[in-house]
Amino acid sequence: MPLLFALTIFTSASLLFVIQPMFARMALPLLGGAPSVWNTALVFYQTMLLLGYGYSHLLTKYFKPRQQVLIHCGLLLTPLLVLPIAIPAGWQAPTTDFPIAWLLSLFAVALGLPFFVVSASSPLLQAWFGTSEQNRNPYVLYAMSNVGSMLALLAYPLIIEPNTSLAIQSSSWRWGYLLLVLLFIGCGIRVWQRAPQAVISQNMQPTQSINWQRRIKWIAWSAVPSSLLVSVTTFITTDIVAMPLLWVIPLALYLLTFIFVFANKVIIPKQALIWLMPILVMLIILTMISEANSPILLLLILHLLSLFVVTMVLHQQLADDRPEPQKLTEFYLLMSLGGVIGGIFNGLIAPLIFDAVWEYPLMLCLALMLAPWRKPKPTNRQEWLKLLRIPGLMILITIGLVLGIKAFDYHGQSVGYAILFSVAMLVAYTQSRNPLAFGLSLGGFFSVVSIIGFSQSTVIYQERSFFGVNRVVNSANRLHLLMHGTTLHGMQFLDPALSKRPLTYYSLNGPLNEIFQIVNQQPSTKTIGVVGLGSGATACYAQPQDTWRYFEIDPVVIDIAQNQQFFSFLSQCTPQAPVIVGDARISLAYETQPFDLLMMDAYSSDAIPTHLITFEAIELYLSKIKADGIIAFHISNRYLNLEPVLYDLAAELGLLALVHEYNTDQSVLEEGNISTKWVIFTKNQALYQQFIDQYQWQALQNRPNDRLWTDDYSSIITTLYAWQ
Structure with a gap:
């Protein structure tokens, strides 16, 4: 029976991660503008996932196991009325310049019902498993769910898309959904058979109440990795190398962390990750301040390794603090809420308030603050104020040193900044056992150096839109260059005689x-x-x-x-x-x-x-x-x-x-x-x-x-x- 539940949850996760790129590809010819289509699609998917998790939570909270089986198996049959998935007849491209509402409506009409039903599968199946299979760990099924997600993620661009048309993909997805319905019915039969004794067992084991402080932690531990995933992907595909399909690797690493932390066995020792995390974050901060863009392979490894380690630490916090199985659906609902918050911040808010990918270092510093404490937490106001002295002092010293260094010539500045970086990193690392002080120290240092202006680059204008970051660079007062990330999009001589x-x-x-x-x-x-x-x-x-x-x-x-x-x-x-x-x-x-x-x-x-x-x-x-x-x-x-x-x-x-x-x-x-x-x-x-x-x-x-x-x-x- 555990194999049946594992196969069902694997199938549902695979279907979810295939349908996302498949339908967005269908919408591209209607609307065009791939970045805006994919950003809007991401917001829709995360929102529907949240609704699916919310439905699962309410279903398990207010209905008995047999009632849950009847309700959800009935709901599972409804998407068969709208399959196979396709653009509805009569939908034409809108005439407005900002058709976000139109696109969300298209996704809701064509995709909403099947996506909602499948998205509810993972938490519901785990709750049923905890009900029907006593003394078994239902959270291991979440690891299996992410295995399905990761394999589908890799299979779509590498196998499915190169070898099949959208029509075949849609038809195959319908058959995959029929398989999911049959597997779900099998799981429902198991729950139906075990329901009476499962209810008795649950009544004998009162659950511990969950306070809002714990709920906020779950949301934060989910939101920061979600935002960090998008930040790293945006940064490496614009400021390092704009290689097609590179976005697959960060997402695969993100899913891999869920597989590791919710597995039955410890894959990577937690203490090793906690020790490595501050070192990697400091290296990332240094490369961003120095605007390093080579060697490309080494930088890619550094950013991807940092994403994996930081996400592992925060997701391990989630896994360690997971509640008993009776509270499982609420746990996943709040995790999903954190994912939506992170996605909305990166997809909708950050491009409006930042002119570069500043959300990346911001999320790294927040991740440091959320890391486990390796020293006892302060217990009173005086201890908290004492803890915050180092970040405040570091910011003041950095301001003074940066302003002083800028008075020297170029070579003197280079030496001065090298000394400043070394001292700052050393001071910050002394606080690595205190996550709050460490995060504030690095965040303050990065902010000061960025605002006052360490950069030796000649960027004279920079603006960000939903399509990326565009920079105008002055080259030796002889040329102006237009850069989109690392891609050159234009150049002009400043000499009027050559400007045409x-x-x-x-x-x-x-x-x-x-x-x-x-x-x-x-x-x-x-x-x-x-x-x-x-x-x-x-x-x-x-x-x-x-x-x-x-x-x-x-x-x-x-x-x-x-x-x-x-x-x-x-x-x-x-x-x-x-x-x-x-x-x-x-x-x-x-x-x-x-x-x-x-x-x-x-x-x-x-x-x-x-x-x-x-x-x-x-x-x-x-x-x-x-x-x-x-x-x-x-x-x-x-x-x-x-x-x-x-x-x-x-x-x-x-x-x-x-x-x-x-x-x-x-x-x-x-x-x-x-x-x-x-x-x-x-x-x-x-x-x-x-x-x-x-x-x-x-x-x-x-x-x-x-x-x-x-x-x-x-x-x-x-x-x-x-x-x-």
Whole structure:
């Protein structure tokens, strides 16, 4: 019977972690803007999980075991009426610029009922197990639940998505849900058989009441790791390496901590983690203050190891303080509430109040304060005040030293800061046995150094949106650079005589110049469309008589490109050109004037929006260009090879396709020329031959992808260079 319960809870957890990315993928073509869709989806999932846990708690609290079986088995049958999962008929993309309510409504209508029912499975099954299987530990089933979650998490991008379409995934999920119903009925039969004696046994064992102080601890021990998970993921995928699918690793480590702490055996000694935790946190604080971004592999290991150790310590606190099985559902309800609080803080609040990922060090310091005390806690007001003297004194000393060090020259500052860091870390570590003092000491040190300004970088502007952090960097008073995390999105000379020269991926030595050399040979007035604004460097290929239109999803990028203090490409070269805000696939659908050239420049980041490069998307683009027009794709990427994807799309649509890659070893900061790769689609045989004859463009080679990308199927992993 324990195996039956374990298999049931494993199945329910697997279904939950498959349905989340599956349905969000379904919604992408309707709404676009992958970051906003995924952020909204996360809030929905966490909220529904909280509701499911709340339902389980109320069911076990107010109904007898046999009544619980009847109610929940009846509820389990209702999602069969709405399966398989799909976008409901009649749902069209909204016309508003901020359609969060529309998207939440779509998730609720299409996904709400099955997600709610499955999310209630884990706490309910554990409660039933505790009722029917006396003298057994029901919490071990939570470890099994997270095993199912982690395996499903890894299986979706690695196995399921590359090999199946969304239609097959949805159909398979329905069969998986039917299996879950049968397994649940089997567990219900077991509970029904054991119900009378289980009630008697429970009546003989009065439970201990839970005070609000204990409840708040459960919420805090859950909220901080939840927030830390999102913080670490955001930080490493923007400030270290924007590698696709990298978000899977932090989430897998997060789930692994639940498996370890709720297992029957001690996997990693608690004291070893408590000893290692302050050392790792101090190293993270130092790397963030010094803005270290290499060596990449070492930094990735450091951040991921810190996430694992800190989360293990806090989740071990949860596991050690878990109540008796009769209070199990309330325990999980409060854990879920903490997860929602952490998710909402990171997904909705932090981007509004911070201009960088400052929630990351904040959560690390809070985690230190929540760690176990290795010295006796203060017992009176005098002892608490004495404990807080060190953090206060450290903040005052740091302020004085930073202000003093800034008076020296650059080399003197470097030595001064090295001494300051060493002393500060030593003082902070002396308080590592007192979590509150330690957390406040490090938090105060980081805040002072960040606010007063240790950084030697030349960031002149920084703003954060739901799409990430954008920075404008001054390079030697000679160039301005636009950075999105670690990805370069534009560059301009400050010298007025050179300010109209397009640089980086759009330089005069690159393929884009060759595209315009041929397009501009046409005598007629041309209409140019650009998807992806960046710094606006493409504007300086404009001819006076041309009509240009830009499409950009991030309002912050638009503000930066239009601000002449940062970049003047738009104001100098296309001052009248409109910039349409929103996802390009939606915006292009409303365009009525056909384009001579449509540039798709949304693929130059290391994480691409897949919904812009599907069969349906290319069909839309073809309907928006002239019969002899050109679609140009910018596909420079450090990790993804999109040539096979584009080859399949061109072959399916009967298009002529060419590729040209420009490689250079010249310094980016010296000349503004960097390696870049472009692909063009056209139906015009003469233009096709002209690119080959004049500039030696090459036909896309017959290197087919695993299958054609459509709105129903796409897989990033098949485009990874390492995978190929």
